[in-house]
Amino acid sequence: MTPDPKHDPKEDPVRHHVFDGIAEYDRRLPNWWLLTFYGAIIFAIAYWFDRQIFARTDDAKDIQAEIARIDAVKLAAAGTRDDPTLWKMSRNPAFVTAGADTYKNTCASCHGNELKGGVGPSLVDAVWIHGSKPLDLIATVENGVPAKGMPTWGPLLGSKKINEVTAFILSHHPAPSGTE
Ligand code: HEC
Structure with missing residues (x-):
């Protein structure tokens, strides 16, 4: 830019160097610009501390939790009730936590x-007493052993809650190899 001849040099001084006939004004950056600039720096530092130092979670944990949630939805939607599926439920935090609730309240x-x-x-x-396989536990919980004082839970809890509470009990036992 060639300096404007009418320009007052006190207001915006022209810098000394000239390249290819081009000189530049030494103009102060406007306050709104400086504010966004320094604001962005402060935000970046605060954000870094928040994510890296004080964060209670990190990306890996977020992903694990989300995968567990998706698995839980898939397992529940499949509606399969066999030993391998129940073992899988027993390694899934969504089932185990729900089952722990039912256990605390009813068992x-x-x-x-x-x-x-x-x-x-x-x-x-x-x-x-009544078998160690997941389906044995389900049968005992569902039908109860009325003669021995174990109530019949099938009609009271329904199959979803019985799956969950069984998963909770199984979570205290080692799963057979091959269970994820
Ligand atoms: C009123 C007391 C009582 C409550 C409440 C109760 N149970 Fe039982 N449960 C028993 C008794 C007593 C037995 C033993 C039955 C027998 O000797 O055949 C038993 C047996 C069992 C067994 C079989 C254990 C084995 O060794 O085979 C399982 C599994 C079980 N209960 C799960 C549950 C779950 C899950 C709940 C909650 C939904 C629950 N129970 C609530 C009294 C209870």
Whole structure:
């Protein structure tokens, strides 16, 4: 730019160098521009601390949680009820957390908060009266053992909650190899 001859040099001084006949004004950056510029720097620093130092979660955890949620929806939608599916549910936090809720409200009074037994037998030891397979547990929970004081839960809880509470019990046991 060639300096404008009418231009007052005190207001916006022209810088000393000239390249290819082009000189430039030494103009102060407008305040709104400086504000966005410094604002962006402060935001970047705060954002970095928030994500890298104080964040309770990170991308890997977010992805794991989202995959677990999708798996849970898929498992529930498939409606399959067999041993491998129940073992899979038992490794899925969505089922296990829901099952833990049901357990606390309906089962803990007899089987204990830690599942170690009370009126009812322990559900974490290796001793099973009615079979150790996931479908055996489902059958016991659904039909109960009325003669021995284990209520019949099928009509009360429905199959969704029974799947979840069974997954919760199984989550305390090692899954067979091949279960993800
Ligand atoms: C009123 C007490 C009581 C409640 C509540 C209760 N149970 Fe039981 N449960 C028992 C008793 C007693 C037995 C043992 C039955 C037997 O000896 O055949 C038992 C047995 C079982 C078994 C079989 C254990 C084995 O060794 O084979 C499972 C599984 C089980 N209960 C799960 C549950 C779940 C899940 C709930 C909650 C939805 C629940 N129970 C609620 C009393 C209870």
